[in-house]
Amino acid sequence: MAILITGASAGFGAAMCxxxxxxxxxxxxxxxxxxxxxxxxxxxxxxxxxxxxxxxDPAAIDEALKHIPEHFSEIDGLINNAGLALGLDGADKADFADWQTMIQTNIIGLTYLTRQILPQMVARQSGYIINLGSIAGTYPYPGGNVYGATKAYVRQFSLNLRADLAGTGVRVSNIEPGLCGDTEFSNVRFKGDDERAAQLYENVQPVRPQDIADTVLWLYQRPAHMNVNSIEIMPTAQSFGALPVSRQTPPPEAAPAEFEKQSTSLFQKIKGWFK
Ligand SMILES: NC(=O)c1ccc[n+]([C@@H]2O[C@H](COP(=O)([O-])OP(=O)(O)OC[C@H]3O[C@@H](n4cnc5c(N)ncnc54)[C@H](OP(=O)(O)O)[C@@H]3O)[C@@H](O)[C@H]2O)c1
Structure with missing residues (x-):
């Protein structure tokens, strides 16, 4: 029996391995x-x-799966960890090719690989799929446009897998991390602008790859009757802000005068009805 971990060359994936x-x-x-x-x-x-x-690339997935040696070929764990964010521009400025790469990797790749591995788990009536979502799949932020949307897909796909896998003994969890350091995630997002990437982690203690790997191990060690549907992990230093409100122009001081004008004309109208 083996566990297949994607995105094993860096960050969370290497720590999980x-x-x-x-x-x-x-x-x-x-x-x-x-x-x-x-x-x-x-x-x-x-x-x-x-x-x-x-x-x-689904064809590359098919080809790679053919090269798994016999004694690793029974896969009873799949950790869909490979994924990326590209850019932080607003939706009107973002590079469409970046959007396509995120959709192709975070959605199509994860979905295709799951579809390829799942039948053997169902046939054995046991197995475990752990997906790497993100808090970006639940909480929106400026510039998170397509990245967050791909992770919302991962979240819902994980839950829907649970529905399809009822009675099979196959478990599914979605791990949803917040700000995590010591990975290549931000260097990839900012396309090699390592200074900009480093600024994100200045004077803050983010979640570390080992924290995520320990969580994965903990999940694997839960008894077979227990399924953790999702698990959201943030650094203690990260929290929530107020929702921004865009104020209208003209500025607020103009509003009372406008209100007075409108209510006077309404009053005149009502008075007219009772003449
Ligand atoms: N770090 C965070 O703050 C954070 C927060 C929430 C969620 N996440 C999610 O956690 C997962 C891992 O992130 P990380 O922080 O460990 O990032 P990372 O250090 O950049 O590692 C990403 C891994 O994915 C692999 N990968 C990327 N595109 C691939 C492709 N087309 N085919 C195969 N492998 C591919 C990379 O390997 P190669 O380049 O060698 O292919 C690398 O091993 C991602 O899904 C990410 O969205 C990260």
Whole structure:
């Protein structure tokens, strides 16, 4: 039995590989950068299998799945972790190609891989799918447009999988993290502008990849009768703000005069009815 983790070459995925292998699981780590996975293999040994896979391309997923060695081929855990945000521009300025890449990776890739792996879990009447959503799938923020929408998809897809998998013994959880540091997430989002990425984490203690990996291990170690549907994790330092209100022009001081004018004319009208 093995756990297939996508996005294993960096951030959360690499931490999950280390944590799960050390806890005794057999792990297949998938990503596009094979050299990073080979480094993990040197560190983790025979219980880890590196698998080059571009999840944004369904044909590449099919091809990669053919190269899983026999003793890793029974997959009873799938962690759909590969994903990315690109850009933080408003919807009227964002690069449409970035939107397509996020949809292709975060939605199509996750959905296609799940569809490929699920039948063997259902046939065995056991298995566990853990998806990496985000708080961006629940709480909107400026510039989160398509990234947040892809994570809202992941959230709802996870819940709908639970509905389809009723009675099969297959479990599904969606992990929804907030601000997390020590990953490549923001460097990717800001397209290599590492200074801008670093500013996000200045003087703040974000959630770390190990925190997410520990959460995954905890989920795996829950008894088979228990399903955690979703789990939202934020740094203590991150919280919620008031909803912004865009004030109308003319400025508020003009409003009482306008109100007086309107109510006087309404009063004149009503008076007219009783003449
Ligand atoms: N960090 C955060 O603040 C945060 C918060 C909430 C949710 N998340 C979510 O958590 C997940 C992991 O994020 P992270 O912070 O660990 O990011 P990260 O450090 O950038 O790692 C992303 C991983 O995804 C892989 N990946 C990206 N595109 C891929 C593709 N087309 N095919 C295969 N693998 C691909 C990357 O590997 P290759 O480049 O080698 O392919 C890398 O291993 C993502 O789904 C992200 O949306 C992150």
């Amino acid at each position: 280390r944590t799960l292998v050390r806890a005794g699981y057999q792990v297949i780590g998938a990503a596009r950068r094979l050299e990073k996975l080979e480094q993990l293999k040197l560190e983790l040994g025979e219980a880890f299998h590196p698998l080059q896979m571009d999840v944004a």
